Amino acid sequence: MAQTFPDHFLWGGATAANQLEGAYLEDGKGWSTADTALYMGKDARKTMSLGDKMTKDRVLQAMEDQSGHYPKRHGIDFYHRYEEDIALMAEMGFKTFRLSISWPRIFPNGDDVQPNEAGLAFYDRVFDTCLKYGIEPLVTISHYEFPLQLALKKNGWLSRDTIDYFVHYAETLFERYKDKVKYWLTFNEINIIGMTGYLSGGILADGIEHMLEAQYQAGHHQFVASALVVQKCHEIIPNAQIGCMLARMEAYPETCNPKDVLASVNADEMNFFYTDVQIRGEYPSYMQKFFAEHAIEIKFEPQDKDILKQGTVDFLSFSYYMSMVVGESQQEETNGNLFGSKVNPYLQASDWGWQIDPIGLRTTMKKMYQRYNVPLFIVENGLGAEDVVTDDQKIHDFYRIDYLRSHIEQIALAIEEGVEIMGYTPWGCIDLVSASTSEMSKRYGFIYVDLDDDGEGTLERLRKDSFYWYQKVIATNGADLS
Numbered sequence: 001m002a003q004t005f006p007d008h009f010l011w012g013g014a015t016a017a018n019q020l021e022g023a024y025l026e027d028g029k030g031w032s033t034a035d036t037a038l039y040m041g042k043d044a045r046k047t048m049s050l051g052d053k054m055t056k057d058r059v060l061q062a063m064e065d066q067s068g069h070y071p072k073r074h075g076i077d078f079y080h081r082y083e084e085d086i087a088l089m090a091e092m093g094f095k096t097f098r099l100s101i102s103w104p105r106i107f108p109n110g111d112d113v114q115p116n117e118a119g120l121a122f123y124d125r126v127f128d129t130c131l132k133y134g135i136e137p138l139v140t141i142s143h144y145e146f147p148l149q150l151a152l153k154k155n156g157w158l159s160r161d162t163i164d165y166f167v168h169y170a171e172t173l174f175e176r177y178k179d180k181v182k183y184w185l186t187f188n189e190i191n192i193i194g195m196t197g198y199l200s201g202g203i204l205a206d207g208i209e210h211m212l213e214a215q216y217q218a219g220h221h222q223f224v225a226s227a228l229v230v231q232k233c234h235e236i237i238p239n240a241q242i243g244c245m246l247a248r249m250e251a252y253p254e255t256c257n258p259k260d261v262l263a264s265v266n267a268d269e270m271n272f273f274y275t276d277v278q279i280r281g282e283y284p285s286y287m288q289k290f291f292a293e294h295a296i297e298i299k300f301e302p303q304d305k306d307i308l309k310q311g312t313v314d315f316l317s318f319s320y321y322m323s324m325v326v327g328e329s330q331q332e333e334t335n336g337n338l339f340g341s342k343v344n345p346y347l348q349a350s351d352w353g354w355q356i357d358p359i360g361l362r363t364t365m366k367k368m369y370q371r372y373n374v375p376l377f378i379v380e381n382g383l384g385a386e387d388v389v390t391d392d393q394k395i396h397d398f399y400r401i402d403y404l405r406s407h408i409e410q411i412a413l414a415i416e417e418g419v420e421i422m423g424y425t426p427w428g429c430i431d432l433v434s435a436s437t438s439e440m441s442k443r444y445g446f447i448y449v450d451l452d453d454d455g456e457g458t459l460e461r462l463r464k465d466s467f468y469w470y471q472k473v474i475a476t477n478g479a480d481l482s
């Protein structure tokens with residue numbers, strides 16, 4: 001097979017601090033919103049528990065609660081086991097490792113003037129370990145967690161003050177890690193603040209009458225913060241690249257009924273709004289009507305237009321797990337990553353109802369590259385599934401290999417069709433706590449972690465069959481997917 005993937009293609013895997021690290025109050029770390037996510041049991045699989053409606057009372061109760069199980073407080077203990085975990089990633093041949101930094105590990109209250117040295121030193125050790133193996137860290141500055149004290153004090157991103165705190169946080173990271181980290185992302189899945197208003201936005205529902213407006217206002221503050229941070233990154237680390245991150249929702253029309261086709265175009269607009277602002281540097285005109293219809297008034301400061309224009313990102317990174325179907329019919333919806341969808345009769349779904357669609361990945365890459373003409377980076381993709389450990393400690397996860405293979409095949413075809421792709425980091429390369437349901441039994445990893453939904457287990461790491469398969473994929477630079 002002729003070489004398709006470029007020599008410098010960044011093969012790797014992706015994680016996030018709040019689902020991985022544990023050690024939630026160790027070495028000076030402050031509380032994060034993720035630390036209040038209670039395990040809701042198997043029923044949560046159907047109901048998304050990202051906690052967009054948290055109130056102050058519920059937060060305070062969670063902080064007091066010693067009896068409930070809060071899996072994100074403990075993660076998979078990466079905080080203490082990062083050396084072993086990164087060594088396993090190196091054994092697979094990773095070129096890059098996507099991880100996030102926990103803001104309250106660096107600034108425990110979010111608005112502190114001085115950073116927590118122990119927190120900074122932890123990430124120094126993590127990056128040094130990566131670099132020792134030739135693995136480039138790809139760092140998300142904010143991934144589904146927010147300093148809890150800042151949520152209580154300022155109502156998170158609803159306050160414009162949060163922009164200053166975030167810029168100070170990011171600047172601190174750039175200064176500290178300028179010789180170690182070349183690839184940065186600002187906000188994970190910035191487009192779903194409507195689902196993660198509390199988790200990533202720190203927004204508490206108390207006293208908010210128009211939640212949709214509050215979420216778009218918070219999103220505006222994130223846009224401004226992102227643009228300022230992009231500029232800081234370029235000033236402090238001239239050889240760095242910094243991208244935005246979108247939860248990409250490819251939405252097919254249910255039929256060729258023009259109304260269904262229009263519905264899919266409209267769905268694209270709601271999704272691409274976020275990348276339009278971060279890549280083109282301005283609000284798209286189509287949002288004006290949406291804002292008017294929903295009585296949303298975004299407070300813009302006079303300088304915001306210029307800030308957005310000057311802080312456009314270098315590349316577009318995105319997560320892709322599934323596609324969706326939109327249309328006029330009353331057909332019942334199935335589950336999905338963050339959003340439900342009508343059933344697509346041409347596709348199979350995962351056990352969680354996410355509709356598996358490798359060709360949709362290619363469609364979406366082509367569409368985004370045509371729209372923006374900037375490099376793309378697939379920073380999340382993968383299959384959440386329950387794994388079985390055999391008596392001889394093996395995990396035969398052929399279903400995961402099938403899923404990943406079919407998606408990588410489509411990436412290769414997209415590259416051949418002229419799309420520029422920087423790399424591929426499948427989600428949860430090591431099993432970790434689920435973002436939406438806080439369970440462990442929904443696993444994505446190449447590396448199995450012995451931990452169950454109740455927090456019981458030895459935490460031993462095991463290599464799944466997919467571990468050896470991905471090792472070969474990387475070693476052949478994507479030429480051998482068998």
Ligand code: BG6
Pocket residue numbers: 016019144188189247319337380384427433434435436437442
């Ligand atoms: C993405 C998030 O939307 O999906 C991750 O960025 C998350 O944090 C991943 O873990 C998979 O979702 P879940 O709910 O299965 O963990």
